[in-house]
Ligand code: SF4
Protein backbone atom coordinates (compact mmCIF):
# COMPACT_ATOMS: atom_id res chain seq x y z
CA UNK A 1 0.00 0.00 0.00
CA UNK A 2 1.14 3.53 -0.67
CA UNK A 3 2.38 5.53 2.30
CA UNK A 4 0.50 8.68 3.37
CA UNK A 5 3.29 10.71 1.85
CA UNK A 6 2.90 8.93 -1.53
CA UNK A 7 -0.88 9.43 -1.53
CA UNK A 8 -0.36 13.16 -0.91
CA UNK A 9 2.32 13.34 -3.64
CA UNK A 10 0.01 11.55 -6.07
CA UNK A 11 -2.89 13.91 -5.39
CA UNK A 12 -0.59 16.90 -5.92
CA UNK A 13 0.78 15.40 -9.14
CA UNK A 14 -2.70 14.68 -10.50
CA UNK A 15 -3.95 18.21 -9.80
CA UNK A 16 -0.87 20.28 -10.66
CA UNK A 17 0.97 18.03 -13.19
CA UNK A 18 4.06 19.67 -11.71
CA UNK A 19 5.10 17.61 -8.72
CA UNK A 20 7.58 14.72 -9.04
CA UNK A 21 5.68 11.79 -7.59
CA UNK A 22 8.12 9.10 -8.78
CA UNK A 23 11.90 8.82 -8.93
CA UNK A 24 14.23 6.02 -10.02
CA UNK A 25 17.60 5.94 -8.29
CA UNK A 26 20.32 3.64 -9.67
CA UNK A 27 22.19 2.77 -6.48
CA UNK A 28 24.93 0.96 -8.38
CA UNK A 29 26.36 0.81 -11.88
CA UNK A 30 27.43 -2.83 -11.41
CA UNK A 31 25.53 -5.96 -12.36
CA UNK A 32 26.23 -9.67 -11.93
CA UNK A 33 24.58 -10.39 -15.31
CA UNK A 34 25.25 -9.17 -18.83
CA UNK A 35 21.83 -9.10 -20.48
CA UNK A 36 22.34 -8.59 -24.17
CA UNK A 37 19.78 -5.80 -24.52
CA UNK A 38 21.03 -3.77 -21.51
CA UNK A 39 23.72 -1.10 -21.71
CA UNK A 40 23.59 -0.06 -18.06
CA UNK A 41 27.02 -1.26 -16.86
CA UNK A 42 28.73 -0.40 -20.16
CA UNK A 43 27.58 3.21 -20.31
CA UNK A 44 28.22 3.89 -16.61
CA UNK A 45 31.77 2.53 -16.50
CA UNK A 46 33.27 5.79 -15.29
CA UNK A 47 30.66 6.64 -12.66
CA UNK A 48 31.25 6.50 -8.93
CA UNK A 49 28.60 5.40 -6.39
CA UNK A 50 27.17 7.46 -3.54
CA UNK A 51 28.06 6.77 0.09
CA UNK A 52 25.30 6.36 2.70
CA UNK A 53 25.94 9.91 3.94
CA UNK A 54 25.45 11.24 0.39
CA UNK A 55 22.29 9.14 0.01
CA UNK A 56 20.95 10.71 3.24
CA UNK A 57 21.49 14.10 1.62
CA UNK A 58 19.77 12.93 -1.57
CA UNK A 59 16.79 11.71 0.49
CA UNK A 60 16.54 15.16 2.11
CA UNK A 61 16.43 16.71 -1.35
CA UNK A 62 13.69 14.29 -2.54
CA UNK A 63 11.82 15.08 0.66
CA UNK A 64 11.89 18.80 -0.17
CA UNK A 65 10.71 18.05 -3.72
CA UNK A 66 7.69 16.13 -2.31
CA UNK A 67 8.57 12.89 -4.07
CA UNK A 68 6.34 9.90 -3.20
CA UNK A 69 7.76 6.68 -4.66
CA UNK A 70 11.47 5.85 -4.84
CA UNK A 71 12.44 2.90 -7.03
CA UNK A 72 15.91 1.61 -6.20
CA UNK A 73 17.49 0.03 -9.22
CA UNK A 74 20.90 -0.53 -10.79
CA UNK A 75 22.72 -2.46 -12.17
CA UNK A 76 21.90 -5.00 -9.51
CA UNK A 77 20.82 -3.53 -6.19
CA UNK A 78 21.93 -6.54 -4.09
CA UNK A 79 25.52 -5.95 -5.19
CA UNK A 80 25.51 -3.11 -2.67
CA UNK A 81 26.25 -4.68 0.71
CA UNK A 82 24.47 -1.72 2.33
CA UNK A 83 21.23 -2.05 0.33
CA UNK A 84 19.14 -2.50 3.50
CA UNK A 85 20.62 0.73 4.92
CA UNK A 86 19.74 2.52 1.68
CA UNK A 87 16.15 1.24 1.88
CA UNK A 88 15.98 2.40 5.50
CA UNK A 89 17.12 5.94 4.63
CA UNK A 90 14.18 6.38 2.26
CA UNK A 91 11.63 4.35 4.24
CA UNK A 92 12.18 6.34 7.42
CA UNK A 93 11.16 9.46 5.51
CA UNK A 94 7.97 7.64 4.48
CA UNK A 95 8.72 7.27 0.79
CA UNK A 96 7.19 4.17 -0.76
CA UNK A 97 10.32 2.13 -1.47
CA UNK A 98 10.47 -0.29 -4.39
CA UNK A 99 13.32 -2.56 -5.44
CA UNK A 100 14.10 -3.77 -8.94
CA UNK A 101 16.41 -6.81 -8.99
CA UNK A 102 17.41 -9.89 -10.96
CA UNK A 103 17.10 -11.67 -7.60
CA UNK A 104 20.11 -13.96 -7.89
CA UNK A 105 22.12 -12.44 -5.04
CA UNK A 106 19.14 -11.96 -2.73
CA UNK A 107 19.57 -14.69 -0.13
CA UNK A 108 17.17 -15.15 2.81
CA UNK A 109 19.13 -12.89 5.10
CA UNK A 110 19.25 -10.03 2.60
CA UNK A 111 15.55 -10.32 1.78
CA UNK A 112 14.67 -10.24 5.47
CA UNK A 113 16.97 -7.24 5.94
CA UNK A 114 15.43 -5.14 3.14
CA UNK A 115 11.93 -6.02 4.32
CA UNK A 116 12.77 -5.05 7.90
CA UNK A 117 14.24 -1.81 6.52
CA UNK A 118 10.90 -0.92 4.92
CA UNK A 119 10.74 -2.14 1.32
CA UNK A 120 7.13 -2.57 0.13
CA UNK A 121 7.41 -3.65 -3.48
CA UNK A 122 9.92 -5.86 -5.29
CA UNK A 123 10.07 -6.68 -8.98
CA UNK A 124 12.26 -9.45 -10.34
CA UNK A 125 13.37 -9.70 -13.98
CA UNK A 126 12.39 -12.86 -15.84
CA UNK A 127 12.20 -12.93 -19.64
CA UNK A 128 11.25 -16.51 -20.42
CA UNK A 129 10.13 -19.82 -18.93
CA UNK A 130 12.77 -21.65 -20.97
CA UNK A 131 15.99 -21.99 -18.93
CA UNK A 132 18.40 -22.09 -21.90
CA UNK A 133 16.84 -19.01 -23.43
CA UNK A 134 17.13 -16.96 -20.23
CA UNK A 135 20.77 -18.03 -19.86
CA UNK A 136 21.50 -16.90 -23.43
CA UNK A 137 19.87 -13.52 -22.74
CA UNK A 138 21.68 -12.94 -19.44
CA UNK A 139 25.00 -14.41 -20.60
CA UNK A 140 25.18 -16.69 -17.56
CA UNK A 141 24.57 -20.42 -17.36
CA UNK A 142 22.16 -21.41 -14.62
CA UNK A 143 20.70 -17.89 -14.28
CA UNK A 144 17.12 -19.05 -14.98
CA UNK A 145 17.23 -21.63 -12.17
CA UNK A 146 18.68 -19.05 -9.79
CA UNK A 147 16.02 -16.48 -10.71
CA UNK A 148 13.22 -19.00 -10.09
CA UNK A 149 14.79 -19.90 -6.74
CA UNK A 150 14.92 -16.23 -5.88
CA UNK A 151 11.27 -15.71 -6.85
CA UNK A 152 10.39 -18.53 -4.44
CA UNK A 153 12.50 -16.95 -1.67
CA UNK A 154 10.77 -13.58 -2.02
CA UNK A 155 7.40 -15.35 -2.15
CA UNK A 156 8.06 -17.17 1.12
CA UNK A 157 9.77 -14.39 3.04
CA UNK A 158 7.75 -11.28 2.20
CA UNK A 159 4.38 -11.17 3.99
CA UNK A 160 1.40 -11.85 1.73
CA UNK A 161 -0.45 -8.76 2.86
CA UNK A 162 0.81 -5.24 2.29
CA UNK A 163 3.66 -6.13 -0.09
CA UNK A 164 3.56 -6.31 -3.86
CA UNK A 165 5.71 -8.75 -5.78
CA UNK A 166 6.16 -8.42 -9.51
CA UNK A 167 7.93 -9.96 -12.46
CA UNK A 168 9.33 -7.63 -15.13
CA UNK A 169 9.55 -9.04 -18.62
CA UNK A 170 11.26 -7.19 -21.45
CA UNK A 171 9.25 -8.03 -24.58
CA UNK A 172 11.55 -9.04 -27.44
CA UNK A 173 11.31 -11.08 -30.62
CA UNK A 174 12.69 -13.98 -28.59
CA UNK A 175 9.88 -14.18 -26.03
CA UNK A 176 6.84 -12.56 -27.69
CA UNK A 177 4.97 -15.86 -28.13
CA UNK A 178 5.66 -16.80 -24.52
CA UNK A 179 3.99 -13.78 -22.95
CA UNK A 180 0.65 -15.51 -22.18
CA UNK A 181 2.52 -18.39 -20.55
CA UNK A 182 4.72 -16.08 -18.50
CA UNK A 183 1.58 -14.25 -17.33
CA UNK A 184 -0.03 -17.59 -16.38
CA UNK A 185 3.02 -18.48 -14.29
CA UNK A 186 3.23 -15.06 -12.65
CA UNK A 187 -0.49 -15.10 -11.80
CA UNK A 188 -0.19 -18.70 -10.63
CA UNK A 189 2.25 -17.67 -7.91
CA UNK A 190 0.30 -14.51 -6.97
CA UNK A 191 2.86 -12.03 -8.40
CA UNK A 192 2.08 -9.26 -10.93
CA UNK A 193 3.36 -9.22 -14.48
CA UNK A 194 4.80 -6.07 -16.03
CA UNK A 195 5.59 -6.10 -19.74
CA UNK A 196 8.20 -3.63 -20.99
CA UNK A 197 8.67 -3.26 -24.75
CA UNK A 198 12.30 -3.70 -25.83
CA UNK A 199 14.29 -0.49 -26.49
CA UNK A 200 17.26 -0.89 -28.79
CA UNK A 201 19.84 1.44 -30.28
CA UNK A 202 21.34 1.19 -33.77
CA UNK A 203 24.84 0.76 -32.30
CA UNK A 204 26.56 0.46 -28.91
CA UNK A 205 28.23 3.83 -29.49
CA UNK A 206 24.96 5.76 -29.09
CA UNK A 207 24.53 8.11 -26.15
CA UNK A 208 21.77 6.10 -24.43
CA UNK A 209 22.31 4.69 -20.95
CA UNK A 210 20.11 1.60 -21.10
CA UNK A 211 19.45 0.94 -24.78
CA UNK A 212 21.85 -1.32 -26.59
CA UNK A 213 22.42 -2.82 -30.00
CA UNK A 214 21.02 -6.37 -29.89
CA UNK A 215 19.88 -7.68 -33.29
CA UNK A 216 18.71 -11.00 -31.78
CA UNK A 217 16.07 -9.16 -29.74
CA UNK A 218 14.79 -6.88 -32.52
CA UNK A 219 11.43 -7.18 -34.24
CA UNK A 220 11.08 -7.06 -38.04
CA UNK A 221 8.22 -5.82 -40.25
CA UNK A 222 7.09 -9.43 -40.76
CA UNK A 223 6.36 -9.73 -37.00
CA UNK A 224 3.50 -7.19 -36.99
CA UNK A 225 0.62 -9.65 -37.22
CA UNK A 226 2.05 -11.79 -34.44
CA UNK A 227 2.64 -8.76 -32.20
CA UNK A 228 -1.00 -7.66 -32.60
CA UNK A 229 -2.31 -11.17 -31.98
CA UNK A 230 -0.27 -11.73 -28.82
CA UNK A 231 -1.19 -8.34 -27.36
CA UNK A 232 -4.89 -8.98 -28.09
CA UNK A 233 -4.50 -12.18 -26.11
CA UNK A 234 -2.69 -10.38 -23.26
CA UNK A 235 -5.42 -7.70 -23.04
CA UNK A 236 -8.04 -10.47 -23.02
CA UNK A 237 -6.19 -12.16 -20.15
CA UNK A 238 -6.16 -8.92 -18.17
CA UNK A 239 -9.95 -8.70 -18.64
CA UNK A 240 -10.25 -12.26 -17.36
CA UNK A 241 -8.46 -11.28 -14.15
CA UNK A 242 -4.87 -12.37 -14.74
CA UNK A 243 -2.37 -10.35 -12.70
CA UNK A 244 -1.10 -7.82 -15.23
CA UNK A 245 0.33 -4.61 -13.83
CA UNK A 246 0.31 -2.60 -17.07
CA UNK A 247 -2.75 -0.45 -17.76
CA UNK A 248 -5.06 -1.25 -20.69
CA UNK A 249 -3.95 1.99 -22.32
CA UNK A 250 -0.29 1.00 -22.10
CA UNK A 251 -0.99 -2.49 -23.46
CA UNK A 252 -3.07 -1.08 -26.33
CA UNK A 253 -0.21 1.24 -27.37
CA UNK A 254 2.65 -1.25 -26.93
CA UNK A 255 2.23 -3.07 -30.30
CA UNK A 256 2.71 0.17 -32.26
CA UNK A 257 5.93 0.88 -30.36
CA UNK A 258 7.20 -2.66 -30.99
CA UNK A 259 6.47 -2.14 -34.68
CA UNK A 260 8.78 0.88 -34.71
CA UNK A 261 6.29 3.75 -34.36
CA UNK A 262 6.84 6.66 -32.00
CA UNK A 263 4.08 6.92 -29.39
CA UNK A 264 3.14 10.46 -28.42
CA UNK A 265 2.30 9.92 -24.79
CA UNK A 266 3.35 13.37 -23.49
CA UNK A 267 6.51 12.80 -21.46
CA UNK A 268 6.17 14.70 -18.16
CA UNK A 269 9.86 14.71 -17.15
CA UNK A 270 11.07 16.54 -15.09
CA UNK A 271 7.68 17.62 -13.65
CA UNK A 272 6.17 14.27 -12.62
CA UNK A 273 9.26 12.06 -12.55
CA UNK A 274 12.97 11.82 -13.14
CA UNK A 275 15.90 9.48 -12.51
CA UNK A 276 19.15 9.68 -10.54
CA UNK A 277 22.46 8.18 -11.64
CA UNK A 278 24.72 6.12 -9.31
CA UNK A 279 26.88 9.22 -8.76
CA UNK A 280 23.87 11.37 -7.85
CA UNK A 281 23.32 13.21 -11.13
CA UNK A 282 19.85 14.32 -12.11
CA UNK A 283 18.61 12.51 -15.25
CA UNK A 284 15.39 13.31 -17.13
CA UNK A 285 14.91 9.53 -17.24
CA UNK A 286 16.98 6.34 -17.13
CA UNK A 287 18.25 6.79 -20.67
CA UNK A 288 19.51 10.39 -20.84
CA UNK A 289 22.71 11.64 -19.21
CA UNK A 290 23.42 15.04 -17.63
CA UNK A 291 26.17 16.33 -15.35
CA UNK A 292 23.80 18.14 -12.95
CA UNK A 293 24.60 16.95 -9.43
CA UNK A 294 21.69 16.55 -7.05
CA UNK A 295 24.14 16.78 -4.16
CA UNK A 296 24.73 20.48 -4.77
CA UNK A 297 23.23 22.60 -1.98
CA UNK A 298 21.17 24.69 -4.38
CA UNK A 299 19.57 21.79 -6.25
CA UNK A 300 16.00 22.24 -4.97
CA UNK A 301 16.05 25.90 -5.99
CA UNK A 302 17.61 24.99 -9.33
CA UNK A 303 14.92 22.34 -9.97
CA UNK A 304 12.17 24.92 -9.54
CA UNK A 305 13.88 27.53 -11.74
CA UNK A 306 12.54 28.34 -15.16
CA UNK A 307 16.01 27.94 -16.72
CA UNK A 308 16.32 24.37 -15.47
CA UNK A 309 12.83 23.35 -16.51
CA UNK A 310 13.32 24.84 -19.97
CA UNK A 311 16.71 23.13 -20.34
CA UNK A 312 15.31 19.71 -19.37
CA UNK A 313 12.19 20.42 -21.43
CA UNK A 314 14.43 20.87 -24.52
CA UNK A 315 16.24 17.57 -23.79
CA UNK A 316 12.91 15.79 -23.49
CA UNK A 317 11.57 17.39 -26.66
CA UNK A 318 14.64 16.34 -28.63
CA UNK A 319 14.95 12.83 -27.22
CA UNK A 320 14.36 9.73 -29.30
CA UNK A 321 11.15 8.96 -27.39
CA UNK A 322 10.47 5.78 -25.48
CA UNK A 323 7.80 3.49 -24.13
CA UNK A 324 9.38 2.23 -20.92
CA UNK A 325 6.45 1.15 -18.77
CA UNK A 326 7.06 3.36 -15.72
CA UNK A 327 7.15 6.86 -17.24
CA UNK A 328 4.17 6.64 -19.61
CA UNK A 329 2.12 4.85 -16.95
CA UNK A 330 2.57 7.79 -14.57
CA UNK A 331 1.67 10.28 -17.26
CA UNK A 332 -1.42 8.19 -18.09
CA UNK A 333 -2.43 7.90 -14.44
CA UNK A 334 -2.01 11.64 -13.83
CA UNK A 335 -3.72 12.75 -17.03
CA UNK A 336 -6.42 10.13 -17.63
CA UNK A 337 -8.96 9.56 -14.81
CA UNK A 338 -9.86 6.11 -16.17
CA UNK A 339 -6.25 4.95 -15.89
CA UNK A 340 -5.99 6.48 -12.43
CA UNK A 341 -9.06 4.57 -11.30
CA UNK A 342 -7.77 1.36 -12.88
CA UNK A 343 -4.43 1.71 -11.09
CA UNK A 344 -6.04 2.55 -7.74
CA UNK A 345 -8.19 -0.59 -7.91
CA UNK A 346 -5.22 -2.72 -8.97
CA UNK A 347 -3.04 -1.35 -6.20
CA UNK A 348 -5.65 -2.14 -3.52
CA UNK A 349 -6.27 -5.61 -4.96
CA UNK A 350 -2.58 -6.42 -5.33
CA UNK A 351 -1.61 -5.60 -1.78
CA UNK A 352 -4.74 -6.83 0.01
CA UNK A 353 -5.15 -10.13 -1.79
CA UNK A 354 -3.85 -13.17 -0.01
CA UNK A 355 -1.03 -14.51 -2.12
CA UNK A 356 -0.03 -18.07 -1.29
CA UNK A 357 3.70 -18.41 -0.62
CA UNK A 358 5.31 -20.87 -3.04
CA UNK A 359 8.57 -22.78 -2.82
CA UNK A 360 11.00 -23.58 -5.63
CA UNK A 361 9.54 -26.97 -6.54
CA UNK A 362 6.00 -25.53 -6.60
CA UNK A 363 7.23 -22.86 -9.05
CA UNK A 364 8.75 -25.57 -11.25
CA UNK A 365 5.54 -27.67 -11.14
CA UNK A 366 3.44 -24.68 -12.21
CA UNK A 367 5.84 -24.05 -15.11
CA UNK A 368 5.82 -27.73 -16.13
CA UNK A 369 2.01 -27.75 -16.13
CA UNK A 370 1.90 -24.65 -18.32
CA UNK A 371 4.46 -26.17 -20.69
CA UNK A 372 2.41 -29.34 -21.09
CA UNK A 373 -0.88 -27.49 -21.59
CA UNK A 374 0.42 -24.94 -24.10
CA UNK A 375 2.41 -26.57 -26.87
CA UNK A 376 3.25 -23.22 -28.52
CA UNK A 377 5.80 -23.07 -25.78
CA UNK A 378 8.80 -24.24 -27.79
CA UNK A 379 12.43 -23.23 -27.43
CA UNK A 380 13.47 -20.55 -29.89
CA UNK A 381 17.12 -20.08 -29.07
CA UNK A 382 19.54 -18.40 -31.46
S1 SF4 B 1 18.82 -5.90 -17.49
FE1 SF4 B 1 19.10 -5.81 -15.25
S2 SF4 B 1 19.95 -7.82 -14.75
FE2 SF4 B 1 20.27 -7.56 -16.93
S3 SF4 B 1 22.32 -6.65 -17.15
FE3 SF4 B 1 20.84 -4.96 -17.07
S4 SF4 B 1 20.78 -4.33 -14.95
FE4 SF4 B 1 21.68 -6.40 -15.02
Ligand code: SF4
Nearest residue numbers: 267285319321322327
Ligand atom coordinates in the same frame (compact mmCIF):
# COMPACT_ATOMS: atom_id res chain seq x y z
S1 SF4 C 1 10.24 10.44 -23.68
FE1 SF4 C 1 12.46 10.84 -23.67
S2 SF4 C 1 12.86 11.95 -21.75
FE2 SF4 C 1 10.81 11.09 -21.60
S3 SF4 C 1 11.12 9.18 -20.49
FE3 SF4 C 1 11.21 8.70 -22.69
S4 SF4 C 1 13.37 8.81 -23.34
FE4 SF4 C 1 13.14 9.80 -21.32
